[in-house]
Amino acid sequence: MNMKLKYELLKEEKSTKARLGKIITKYGKYQTPMFMPVGTLATVKTLAPEEIKETKAGIILANTYHLWLRPGEDIVNEAGGLHKFMNYDGPILTDSGGFQVFSLANSKDISEEGVAFKNQLNGDRLFLTPEKSIEIQNKLDSDIAMSFDECPPASASHDYLKQSIERTIRWAKRGKDVHNNKNQALFGIVQGGPHEDLRKYSATETVKLDFDGYSIGGVANDGEDKEAMYKAIDYSIPYLPKDKLRYLMGVGEPIDIIEGVIRGVDIFDCVLPTRLARHGNALTKYGKINIKNKKYKKDFTPLDSTCDCYACQNYTRSYIKHLISCNETFGARLLSIHNIRFLIRLTEELRQAIENDNILEYKQEFIKNYYGDKYE
């Protein structure tokens, strides 16, 4: 089937910028706001595709840079594309490798042409360009491709960020010019750190290039405080068209998803639920818990008694603590299922709150439960 993903705005919440929307894909229709689990290496770590589906996830992520290194885009292409390769019949978004320009900072060199990396696996020298990133994503055959951007730390100087976003805009255009997968949407990325003028400039110029959707990047990557992150969103959103999907990259924590939705963001992705899971943490209505803590040794209740996930329906904290303590992967799998389902339920509730026009009340209620007295 020949079909590029479409977005439809359904409703705006009365007192905030929160919006309810619909994404139509060849795999089905999904509502936004939505949380997208991350599956960097064509697998949401520890989960089978059936288990991903069971969390009610829609779009999932994979990563261009990592799949380029292993197994290589040609192999994925020969397998029939990412969906067939990993047996996932839902929408997939590929990140461009831009974030790796940031996260693999000690082994890279940025120039106008692109980014020279040192392959962390074998020391090979690699060169990724905007054109190459798009070409790889074309071959991976994801449903949404991301422009190749530089993702500088929020703490970088205004001067540096200015020249960085200008280059990122040139890179976005170069990528768009070679993009030729008719079934694949292509998104542009707004950068600019915490600065109002830079966000405005980046958003305006990126929108001029006319992408299928826009994302806000460079956020939550530098230990910057939450206010700086919320400002980055506030400074970007007004310049993005209402009829296109808005994606806040790499976020995040439950409270940040709520704040993002209130500010007009539609989709989010984050490694947090799966990483927390592997490290023995569970997100619950009453806050994050570390299942390794002694106090759960004889706790025969579910991770979160308000949760409908497979882990909470069938297993106790005591058992999951035992698994994590023994380093059994089934523990990480149960926690991953739970944490992903937790964030997806959060977005389900946010959609309902938008529908009911009471999202600010929902936020207060959430904070009261999640943080108790600890919220400043």
Add this chain to the structure above:
RNA sequence: GCGGAAUUGGUGAAGUGGUUAACACGCCGGAUUGUGGCUCCGGUACGCGUGGGUUCGAUCCCCACAUUUCGCC
């Protein structure tokens, strides 16, 4: 019965006659926001088998005892 060796935290162990007894594992906590890493960061023996002695000072030297272990009869 005789002779030798050993005895340090929950475990495996380093170590020195003189400030806070190394390290690892475990245990107890914490971190984690477009995922290189079951990762990272803290805390965790007021005491070095027991009792004496030598010394200004002993976990480290000496003696006795206990326990463990090896060899011999």
